[in-house]
Amino acid sequence: MKPNILQLNPILVPAINDTLGERYTVHRLFEQHDKDAFIREHGASIRGVITGGHTGISNDLIARLPALEVIAVNGVGTDAVDLAFARARGIPVTATVGALTEDVADLAIGLMLAVCRAICTGNDFVKTGNWKKNPHPGALPLSRRFSGKRVGIVGMGKVGRAIAQRACAFGCPIAYTDLRRMEDVPHQFVPDLLALARGCDILVLAAAADKAQGIVDAAVLDALGKDGYLVNVARGKLVVESDLVEALSKGAIAGAGLDVFVDEPNVPAALLGMDRVVLQAHRASATVESRTAMGEMVLASLSQALAGQRPEGSLTT
Ligand code: 8YV
Numbered sequence: 476m477k478p479n480i481l482q483l484n485p486i487l488v489p490a491i492n493d494t495l496g497e498r499y500t501v502h503r504l505f506e507q508h509d510k511d512a513f514i515r516e517h518g519a520s521i522r523g524v525i526t527g528g529h530t531g532i533s534n535d536l537i538a539r540l541p542a543l544e545v546i547a548v549n550g551v552g553t554d555a556v557d558l559a560f561a562r563a564r565g566i567p568v569t570a571t572v573g574a575l576t577e578d579v580a581d582l583a584i585g586l587m588l589a590v591c592r593a594i595c596t597g598n599d600f601v602k603t604g605n606w607k608k609n610p611h612p613g614a615l616p617l618s619r620r621f622s623g624k625r626v627g628i629v630g631m632g633k634v635g636r637a638i639a640q641r642a643c644a645f646g647c648p649i650a651y652t653d654l655r656r657m658e659d660v661p662h663q664f665v666p667d668l669l670a671l672a673r674g675c676d677i678l679v680l681a682a683a684a685d686k687a688q689g690i691v692d693a694a695v696l697d698a699l700g701k702d703g704y705l706v707n708v709a710r711g712k713l714v715v716e717s718d719l720v721e722a723l724s725k726g727a728i729a730g731a732g733l734d735v736f737v738d739e740p741n742v743p744a745a746l747l748g749m750d751r752v753v754l755q756a757h758r759a760s761a762t763v764e765s766r767t768a769m770g771e772m773v774l775a776s777l778s779q780a781l782a783g784q785r786p787e788g789s790l791t792t
Pocket of ligand 1: 484526527528529549550551552553575757758759760
């Protein structure tokens with residue numbers, strides 16, 4: 476009999492789903508109407524869980540899966556899994572570390588370019604026919620240059636480093652903050668987030684959100700200033716979203732490029748009509764390349780754990 480796997484959110488690569496289906500009986504909880512009844516019926520037989528970085532898994536659900544041998548996060552963030560809880564139960568939790576770095580960094584650069592150069596505003600202007608109606612070259616205000624802007628990166632892990640590498644190619648001076656100075660990073664370390672925000676033009680969030688909820692608040696946004704931009708490719712909860720909405724509304728910062736939000740897919744209504752904001756639907760890793768590599772890592776974690784081995788890259792065992 477094939478092992479039973481519980482999947483908490485979809486995988487979008489057909490080849491990965493095919494392999495999952497060949498190896499396991501996959502129960503897609505996200506397709507179940509009555510999730511509670513489903514767990515009551517099947518919970519005892521579940522040996523592996525696949526979840527997303529943002530979705531994670533609750534302690535309550537872990538406790539209802541007594542045969543669980545592995546939680547494979549199809550993502551790099553583990554802030555939605557209680558690692559200590561899993562560790563105490565001896566359950567390996569794996570993440571797809573390294574698989575999505577390049578694409579998340581690419582999107583961060585894309586958002587920086589998009590907000591500085593008002594690319595989406597220009598796109599709408601042409602596509603809605605407004606250029607034809609209003610062909611005067613001053614119909615759209617001048618945008619801002621991205622090259623050479625001072626970039627402040629919050630979180631100098633794999634993604635932060637990849638963003639820095641790309642921004643360097645645009646001639647951007649880089650500073651960063653993290654829990655500690657990284658000896659192998661040539662950029663300026665600024666221990667204090669307020670000071671980092673004060674000294675940069677674009678503040679980019681690339682940090683893990685396990686312990687960093689609400690670090691970007693009104694004070695940080697004020698320090699970033701009226702010509703500053705915020706870009707977030709990490710987690711919405713790093714930001715006090717109401718403070719961000721207020722800062723954007725009153726012009727305390729110049730704009731924002733956001734891929735992530737506190738309560739996805741519920742984006743604060745005020746952001747939807749703002750020209751100075753570029754929004755994405757949590758898409759930083761949503762490329763064929765990243766999602767294929769991530770899916771392969773999920774497959775490897777499941778097969779290693781269910782063969783009785785410690786999965787490579789387990790964060791808890
Ligand atoms: C994914 C993410 O959207 O890696 C993460 O932590 O949030 C994203 O890359 C998500 O995990 C897809 O399942």
